[in-house]
Amino acid sequence: MIESHNTKGLIFNVQYYSIHDGPGIRTTVFMKGCPLKCLWCQNPESQRLQREIFFELEKCTGCGICVQACSEGAIELFEGRSRTNRKKCSGTGRCAEVCPVEARKIMGRSVTAKEVFEEVARDALFYQRSGGGVTLSGGEPLAQPRFAVSVLKLCKDAGIHTTVDTCGYASWDTVQQVLSYADLVLYDFKHIDPAEHKRYTGVSNELILDNARKIYHELAIPMLARVPIIPTYNDSADNIKATTQFISSELGKNIKVHLLPYHRLGETKYERLEKMDLAVLIEPPAEEQMLALQEIVQSFGLEAVLGG
Numbered sequence: 241m242i243e244s245h246n247t248k249g250l251i252f253n254v255q256y257y258s259i260h261d262g263p264g265i266r267t268t269v270f271m272k273g274c275p276l277k278c279l280w281c282q283n284p285e286s287q288r289l290q291r292e293i294f295f296e297l298e299k300c301t302g303c304g305i306c307v308q309a310c311s312e313g314a315i316e317l318f319e320g321r322s323r324t325n326r327k328k329c330s331g332t333g334r335c336a337e338v339c340p341v342e343a344r345k346i347m348g349r350s351v352t353a354k355e356v357f358e359e360v361a362r363d364a365l366f367y368q369r370s371g372g373g374v375t376l377s378g379g380e381p382l383a384q385p386r387f388a389v390s391v392l393k394l395c396k397d398a399g400i401h402t403t404v405d406t407c408g409y410a411s412w413d414t415v416q417q418v419l420s421y422a423d424l425v426l427y428d429f430k431h432i433d434p435a436e437h438k439r440y441t442g443v444s445n446e447l448i449l450d451n452a453r454k455i456y457h458e459l460a461i462p463m464l465a466r467v468p469i470i471p472t473y474n475d476s477a478d479n480i481k482a483t484t485q486f487i488s489s490e491l492g493k494n495i496k497v498h499l500l501p502y503h504r505l506g507e508t509k510y511e512r513l514e515k516m517d518l519a520v521l522i523e524p525p526a527e528e529q530m531l532a533l534q535e536i537v538q539s540f541g542l543e544a545v546l547g548g
């Protein structure tokens with residue numbers, strides 16, 4: 241894969257001083273685009289590999305300036321507020337530029353690998369002192385492989401520790417090329433049963449599990465397992481047992497398992513994207529349940545951590 245400082249990618253956030261995405265103090269770069277569509281997705285703004293509008297209805301005064309500014313004819317006024325036809329919107333961001341009350345924000349920034357590296361490198365001193373570095377997350381970093389490789393290589397060459405947070409759904413060729421520049425992999429296990437995995441995320445997990453085995457055994461990159469706990473979807477004791485069984489027997493007992501309780505912070509994002517039809521209401525798991533699931537993981541001899 242040809243990597244270059246000028247390779248462009250689409251990101252939607254850069255989080256500084258992050259302490260949940262790998263060791264030490266880190267900068268997490270959130271990339272756009274994901275091949276999965278988890279029903280409970282807490283970052284729906286990450287899913288599409290294109291720029292899109294985040295709209296705060298309560299701020300909109302219905303002035304109509306954005307309607308005039310949109311060359312695609314994607315905005316109309318309805319009941320005193322603007323609304324966007326997402327099929328027509330091409331993500332120019334013009335409406336966000338002209339809105340006088342900042343009710344519109346463009347989600348997605350096109351940047352070169354070098355620009356991202358320069359943002360990340362600013363905190364090099366913190367990384368050295370804390371054992372931190374950079375984490376590529378998303379969305380799915382493997383969905384923009386050339387960009388991911390370019391950023392990771394620049395960071396590695398500068399002595400910055402690199403972590404990739406991935407769902408593992410990509411061709412082995414892509415996985416291998418991107419992760420050859422990773423010092424650590426955060427690997428998601430959303431459901432161990434292939435049919436349930438497909439039902440909740442849109443894809444089966446066979447490729448994902450296969451890639452996990454190869455990353456661990458062939459590439460020998462340190463791995464940390466991340467299991468989101470989503471009530472009624474994947475939080476049964478049986479699923480956590482079977483997931484831990486897979487990790488301990490097919491990968492290794494030295495893999496630390498992070499159980500991540502569902503939180504509701506992502507719910508308003510569906511409103512902002514005008515995708516309320518896709519929002520699901522889920523109550524976060526109770527602390528007792530999280531402790532019980534932690535015990536299950538520990539019973540296999542694995543270290544289990546609650547949270548990031």
Ligand code: SF4
Nearest residue numbers: 300301303304306339
């Ligand atoms: S420009 Fe802003 S305030 Fe005016 S209608 Fe559009 S979104 Fe609403």
Ligand code: SF4
Nearest residue numbers: 310329330332333335
């Ligand atoms: S981002 Fe561009 S195309 Fe989309 S609604 Fe705004 S002005 Fe129209």
